[in-house]
Amino acid sequence: MILEAGLAKALAAGGGLVSSIALIGGMAGGSQFATATSDPEQLASAVCTYTGKTPKHPAPPKPHQKILPLTTKQTANARIIIATAQDLGLPPRAAVIALATALQESTLNNDTIGDHGQAFGLFQQHPRHGWGTRAQVSNPRYATRAFLTNLAKIDNWAGKSLATVAQAVQRSAFPSAYAKYEPHAEHLFATLTRHSAQPKPANDDLHLSAEDFQAVRDSLELATSLGVPRATIVADVQEALHAGKLPSAHKGLTPHNTAQRAEHIVTTVATHVCRELSRKIGAVLDPQTLAAIRTSGRGAIALAAALKMIGVPYSWGGGGPKGPSYGIQHGATTKGFDCSGLAEYAWAKAGVKIGGHTSTQWNAGARIPRSHLKPGDLLFFATNPKHPSTIHHVALNIDGKRYIHAPTTGSKVQIGRWTPTREAEYAGGVRPG
Numbered sequence: 001m002i003l004e005a006g007l008a009k010a011l012a013a014g015g016g017l018v019s020s021i022a023l024i025g026g027m028a029g030g031s032q033f034a035t036a037t038s039d040p041e042q043l044a045s046a047v048c049t050y051t052g053k054t055p056k057h058p059a060p061p062k063p064h065q066k067i068l069p070l071t072t073k074q075t076a077n078a079r080i081i082i083a084t085a086q087d088l089g090l091p092p093r094a095a096v097i098a099l100a101t102a103l104q105e106s107t108l109n110n111d112t113i114g115d116h117g118q119a120f121g122l123f124q125q126h127p128r129h130g131w132g133t134r135a136q137v138s139n140p141r142y143a144t145r146a147f148l149t150n151l152a153k154i155d156n157w158a159g160k161s162l163a164t165v166a167q168a169v170q171r172s173a174f175p176s177a178y179a180k181y182e183p184h185a186e187h188l189f190a191t192l193t194r195h196s197a198q199p200k201p202a203n204d205d206l207h208l209s210a211e212d213f214q215a216v217r218d219s220l221e222l223a224t225s226l227g228v229p230r231a232t233i234v235a236d237v238q239e240a241l242h243a244g245k246l247p248s249a250h251k252g253l254t255p256h257n258t259a260q261r262a263e264h265i266v267t268t269v270a271t272h273v274c275r276e277l278s279r280k281i282g283a284v285l286d287p288q289t290l291a292a293i294r295t296s297g298r299g300a301i302a303l304a305a306a307l308k309m310i311g312v313p314y315s316w317g318g319g320g321p322k323g324p325s326y327g328i329q330h331g332a333t334t335k336g337f338d339c340s341g342l343a344e345y346a347w348a349k350a351g352v353k354i355g356g357h358t359s360t361q362w363n364a365g366a367r368i369p370r371s372h373l374k375p376g377d378l379l380f381f382a383t384n385p386k387h388p389s390t391i392h393h394v395a396l397n398i399d400g401k402r403y404i405h406a407p408t409t410g411s412k413v414q415i416g417r418w419t420p421t422r423e424a425e426y427a428g429g430v431r432p433g
Contacts, residue, residue: 069402070188072414074108077122077140078188084144090151092189093158098147099185101166104178110140123147123170208265209248216246216269230266238262298350298433299376305349306396306404309413312336314406320356321348330409337406337413339394343378346396350376352433358391365432373397373429381425391427 070078078099085095099108105124106112114124121143125131136142150169151157157165162182167175208216220233240246241258246265253261312324316331319341326335337345340358347354347364354364361378368377377397383390395405395416406413416422 069415069417070108071416072412073110075192077102077108077110079192080140081122081144082189082192084141085148088145088148088152090148091158092193094148094151096182096185096189097151097162097165098144099188100162100178100181101147101170103181103184104166105170110138208246212246212248213269216265217273220266220269220273234259234262234266237265298347298352299374299431301350301376302346302352302432303376303396303398303404306342306346306413309337309342309345310404310415312406312413314338314409314411314413315341316409317341319345319406321345321353339406342404342406342413343394343396346376347432350433354378354432358394359388361394361432362388362391362427362430365430368429368431370400370426370429373400374431375399378430378432379403380427380430381422382427383425385425385427388427393425397429 081098081102082095085092085098088094102108102122105114106122108122110122112122112124113120115126118128119126120134121137122140123137123143123146125137125143125146127134127137131137131146132142137146147169151165154160154165154168157168161179162185163176163179166172166178170178172178216237219236237246238258238261241249241253241262244250249261249265309324313334313336314331315324315327315334315336316329316338318325318327318331318334319337321344323345324336325341326332327338327341331338340356340361343361344354344356352364354361358380362380365378368374373379375396375398379395379397380388380391381393381395382388383392393405395403397403398415402415402417404413405416407416
């Protein structure tokens with residue numbers, strides 16, 4: 001880590017934070033470090049201060065509303081709906097109506113089959129009603145274009161209520177059902193379009209390799225978690241440049257512009273991390289969940305660590321205490337996590353060793369009744385819930401309704417939610433340590 005020497009000096013000078021850096025080195029616990037790192041929103045805010053900006057989260061829902069948790073596939077389908085509306089030159093309101101309709105009809109799951117096997121796709125369109133063939137209406141882009149084309153034919157559709165417009169297109173037996181999804185659709189549209197509109201960090205002129213970029217990022221996150229001043233980080237990056245520890249940043253470097261280059265590197269990396277953490281937090285954590293996380297001790301630290309890994313690829317046998325890694329067999333070419341690798345990494349960040357396999361993780365702590373689960377507790381699923389030897393999956397609890405996990409090959413670390421299948425497979429919860 002770049003900041004090892006300089007950070008240690010700063011911590012020693014600060015006195016009160018010395019215990020925290022010692023705890024990072026392998027000792028468990030530590031209220032100061034826990035306070036800084038168990039709150040994802042606080043970490044994002046800390047990182048964002050290094051860019052001179054504050055994190056901009058999507059507007060929270062009203063108190064009586066909850067943000068719908070979406071899988072990676074559901075989010076991808078939402079993006080398709082928004083992009084199709086934009087391609088057709090329709091205003092944002094059209095995309096919001098389409099999103100709300102798809103949430104009601106299929107919860108944005110394209111493989112949904114309804115109406116006794118006669119309706120398909122995101123909008124549950126009937127081939128026999130002239131929407132197209134089953135293959136066509138099961139194509140998200142085709143289905144969205146068909147929906148929006150019919151929407152645009154409605155007189156003064158933009159001036160009518162969402163439920164009225166959706167019903168005019170869908171002709172549903174439940175015409176009032178669309179209205180309840182309007183706030184969720186608006187929030188989803190705002191979240192996805194805000195993120196897509198953000199420029200990528202200007203790394204082109206830095207020419208930092210992936211390894212060097214990650215090294216600066218790791219140091220930045222550690223330092224901001226502990227409240228180390230920005231000037232200390234810049235000075236350490238400058239020292240690293242002098243020592244040749246960031247070889248990819250040496251192009252065009254001279255003794256006269258080293259300080260400027262260090263400033264630019266810290267600003268660029270901080271901007272990237274600020275945007276990433278703010279996006280993930282805004283998409284996943286509502287105020288109630290954040291409040292629960294802040295009172296969950298080590299479990300909060302573990303959950304915060306796992307949430308930062310959203311989007312990392314699944315890799316069979318991949319991941320461990322140090323983070324994503326190349327797996328084995330069909331995971332050998334992918335750097336990421338499998339379910340137990342993610343759990344091991346997350347709890348290692350909380351200072352607890354739980355092992356890298358579900359069999360050891362099942363015995364890594366106390367059994368917790370489902371009604372007493374807290375954020376970060378491990379959830380185990382088995383072929384036969386009565387026999388721990390059949391456990392095949394582990395996840396980290398978020399709020400009793402959602403969890404974070406690495407599902408399967410071809411997927412990414414993501415938020416999951418309880419389904420009838422998960423209910424049937426649930427073997428129990430464990431609180432490590």
